[in-house]
Amino acid sequence: MTANNQPAPAGRAGHTRITKAALTHTTEAVAAAAFGIPRRDVRVSLADDGGALGVTVSVPLPAPTLLQAAGDPHSVQEGGGTLFERADRARTGIRKTAAEVTGSQVGRIDIKLTGISPPAERTVA
Template identity: 35%
Template sequence: MSAGTLGIKGVAQESAVHSRPRMRAGYTSISAGTMDKLVAAIAADAFNVPLKDVRAGVHDQSGQVSVSLAVPLVLRLAAELNGRSETNGGTVFERAASGRQRVTQGIEVLAGSTVGRVDVRFTGIHEPDPRNAGRVQ
């Protein structure tokens, strides 16, 4: 710490020149396996299913990310719906569209990549355990 960075009562103060992040020479790369796992984690969150049940594949499609997902469909038990006729989340196609949008946004925010396509394939049924509702997994 230089003598000019200490302010009143020992609090560090930076000038406007030092407040910008410093750029360092070098590069950052994300391996294909890491990108697959990142996308799987984003999809698990988007579709509200356990990460172990998600399979994700990431491919380059003319400079954009193309994603293939295989996830189970979340269904609540009929007793949980309390006799309501709603399907708790919309139709299967509405759920896929919502999940697709959340996955796209997550990839763009976390990886900084432009997403061109997200294919969703539902591979089974996931019934959340009501005893674990609200628990951190």
Template identity: 40%
Template sequence: MPLPPVGVGERLLAGHTRISTQALTAVAKAASAEIFSVAPSAVRVSWADDAGSLALSVSSPMSSPPLSTVRGNPERVQRSGGSVVTRATEAKARIQTRVQELTGSRLSRVDIRISGLQATERGRVA
């Protein structure tokens, strides 16, 4: 997606600035990984044309307290950011904002697929 010309003093520089799909993908993976607290290698992203705009699809695991911990202390769900659905819904806007900030590209939408949960702390061994 071309970016508007950048002013240098009072003169505008002519030409095109393009961000490759590979660069957009790397930024989207890194932003998503940060938001879901997982490794970027665990995140998959793809791009689609949405009536001339960019649509981002993200498939990623999400960090979570171990289920054994949550079972013993249900308040941990709220302290970890809420339910999986709540956190995924909030992640959509955060990913969209972060990718737009970093790339200058405008996204029409972000689709999220949670592919699993990754425990963030070890449970006790019985």
């Protein structure tokens, strides 16, 4: 409503702003899913990349179990491939999903591998 209690003209209903903190937390969740690790282990910083969203991801790479390493050589979560191949697959997933979720154009994605996290423990049924 306008000041004189008239409805606002069409196309002027308001605006939506997404804070940097919201974008950061969302991108952390996306990166965690791409690497198959908890969000608490992921750190993301955002910057302008020529009008696009520039992302730096700091993450420990999950170590594969012996069974995972022998499995699909192209799966990030399953531990297949070299460190660079796994990071590239995660980068592709982060770019696609972050763009879909945030509606932002995603530019450069830098990945810093900060260590190796132990593989998730599985119980045998």
